[in-house]
Structure formats: C-alpha cells, structure tokens
Amino acid sequence: MHRKLVWLISGLLHRIHGGKARRAPAPTKPICVIGDVxxxxxxxxxLLSQVPHDAQIILVGDYIDRGEHSSEVLRMMQACPEFMCLMGNHEQMLxxxxxxxxxxxxxxxxxxxLQTLASFRIPAARPEMTSEELTKCRDSLRRAMGDELVGWIADLKTSFHSGNIFVSHAGADPTCRLDQQSEHDLLWGNKHFQTKDRKDGQWVVHGHTIVSRAAVxxxxIAVDTGAFATGVLSAVYLDGSEPEFLTALG
Structure with a gap:
C-alpha cells in the first residue's frame, strides 16, 4: 500500500503531461513485460522465476539472433501458450x-x-554466401524448424494493449493513435518516439533500444538491457502502482 501511495502522489506532483497529471501505468490486470531475450x-x-504469480507474462520480441540458444528460446515460447509473445524485428528478418x-x-x-542457424545445427553457414548457398541454407532451416514453429512465429502479434499500457517491440509513433500504428514503427521504431511524448496519457512499454538499465x-518504459552483450535481462511488473523492475544476471 505504501508503494502505491508514494507512486500516486509522485505522479500527481511530477508527471505533468499536456497540462494534466499523467495517470500511473495501470493495466486491467497485473502484467510483467520482459525485454529482448x-x-x-x-x-x-x-527471470521467469522472479515474476509475481498474479502477472500475465508478455515478451516484447527478439527471441532469436546474437545469443547462442535461439532455437531453445523459440521452443520454450511455443510451448507456453499462456505467454503473450510479440514479434520483434529479428523475427521479421527471419x-x-x-x-x-x-x-x-x-x-x-x-x-x-548466424547464431540462430547454429542453434538449429545448420552446417556450413557463414557471413558471405552465394545465392544458391543461401537458398540451401533456408531449406535446411525450414526443415529443422518445422511448419508449426514457422507458423507460430508468423502469427505473432505486433502489440498488446491493456488499460493505459501499450506494449510493442520498438515503441510507437507518438503522433498517431495506438490503433493506427504502422507495422514498421512497431517493429523497427519511429524517429520521434524517444523525443516526443504522447498526448493521450498512454504508457508505451518497449524493447529494441538498449538502455543501461530498465527505466521510466x-x-x-524501456526494458531492453542488451542481454546478449551485457548478461542482464530485464522486465517490468505493472499492477497500477509504481513500476517494479526485475533483472536476471548471467
């Protein structure tokens, strides 16, 4: 209760937005948003072992590439239908x-x-390949993944909206209504997102852009702390009170 009271008072005094106090981030039910894996x-x-039991788990995308265990992460996500898994630009590239x-x-x-191909045990992949080699590599990867996993990735949503919380991989265009966002902006980012505040009182939780620590x-609310490079994976728990950040260290 004390944590909620402090956050609400702080919001009234300090989070002025468009002439009005910004409401605390409040989904319709508790959620925990996890950054780029x-x-x-x-x-x-x-990190999953730290998530409060009442929270719906949401992942902002970029489950693959750069780290060493992309195939294992994808299989885990596919096997957890209770998770809300969003698409990232790396899934789109795949x-x-x-x-x-x-x-x-x-x-x-x-x-x-290359790291994703290695995790699926695709041989002979290298940075520079001919068109024929790329096609053979694609065919091998599709066989290794299987139609169900490929279809699961293709069906990933690009955003999640609950209460005054909007979650997407790369943020959103602050000049555009949330129900009219382009796929490009949700997956790759918008040039005004980091510099121009929204005027509708909505909070945007996102990954994609690496920050030194998750922050508001x-x-x-940014939650990508560059896990593959820093060994720090971050998340935010939101229940209508002050955001609570979670971290897992490698």
Missing part, C-alpha cells in the same frame, strides 16, 4: 529470409542470423 535462455529462466533468402539473407546474417521516462 536474443537467445539467452539461461537468463530467461532466471521470416523474410525464409520467404526470399536471396533478397533478405545477407541482412539477417549480418544481424545475428516521459510515458515510455
């Missing part, structure tokens, strides 16, 4: 590679795709 399954398991390896393969490989700023 990037194949760090050990950190994910540690899907584009599967659809057209000659056109999109090199971009994906430059951004961590101007109606934005």
């Amino acid at each position: 990037h194949g760090c399954i050990g950190l994910l398991e540690k 899907l584009r590679f599967l659809a057209d390896p000659k056109k999109h393969g090199r971009q994906w490989l430059r951004n961590g795709g 700023r101007g109606g934005r």
Whole structure:
C-alpha cells in the first residue's frame, strides 16, 4: 500500500503531461513485460522465476539472433501458450529470409542470423554466401524448424494493449493513435518516439533500444538491457502502482 501511495502522489506532483497529471501505468490486470531475450535462455529462466504469480507474462520480441540458444528460446515460447509473445524485428528478418533468402539473407546474417542457424545445427553457414548457398541454407532451416514453429512465429502479434499500457517491440509513433500504428514503427521504431511524448496519457512499454538499465521516462518504459552483450535481462511488473523492475544476471 505504501508503494502505491508514494507512486500516486509522485505522479500527481511530477508527471505533468499536456497540462494534466499523467495517470500511473495501470493495466486491467497485473502484467510483467520482459525485454529482448536474443537467445539467452539461461537468463530467461532466471527471470521467469522472479515474476509475481498474479502477472500475465508478455515478451516484447527478439527471441532469436546474437545469443547462442535461439532455437531453445523459440521452443520454450511455443510451448507456453499462456505467454503473450510479440514479434520483434529479428523475427521479421527471419521470416523474410525464409520467404526470399536471396533478397533478405545477407541482412539477417549480418544481424545475428548466424547464431540462430547454429542453434538449429545448420552446417556450413557463414557471413558471405552465394545465392544458391543461401537458398540451401533456408531449406535446411525450414526443415529443422518445422511448419508449426514457422507458423507460430508468423502469427505473432505486433502489440498488446491493456488499460493505459501499450506494449510493442520498438515503441510507437507518438503522433498517431495506438490503433493506427504502422507495422514498421512497431517493429523497427519511429524517429520521434524517444523525443516526443504522447498526448493521450498512454504508457508505451518497449524493447529494441538498449538502455543501461530498465527505466521510466516521459510515458515510455524501456526494458531492453542488451542481454546478449551485457548478461542482464530485464522486465517490468505493472499492477497500477509504481513500476517494479526485475533483472536476471548471467
């Protein structure tokens, strides 16, 4: 109760937005939003053990690439239908590679795709491959993943909305209604997101942009602490009172 009271008073005094006090971040039921996992399954398991039992678990995307255990993370997410798993730009890059390896393969490989291929035990993958090699690599990956997993990734939603909380991978266009956001802005970011506050009192929880520690700023709650590089995976628990941050250390 004390934590809630402090947060509400602080919000009234200090979180002025568009001439009005910004309401505390309040989903319709408690949620815990986890930042970019990037194949760090050990950190994910540690963090999940800290999540309050009343919280719906939401993940902001980027489950794959860069870390060493992308396949294990995907299988775990697929096996947990109670989780709300959102799509990140790395999942979109994977899907584009599967659809057209000659056109999109090199971009994906430059951004961590090699680690994902290794986690699925795809042999002979390397940073520079011919168009024929990319196609063979795609075919091997599709077989290793299986149609169900590929379909699960393709069906991932790009956002989650509850109360005055909006969750997406890369944030949102602050000048646009939340129900009119473009897929590009939700997955790759919007140039005004970090500098322009929303005027509708909504809080946007996001990953994608690495921060030194998870934090609240101007109606934005950032939870990507670069797990694959820093060994720190972060999350935020929201229940209508002051946001509570959780961390798992490698």
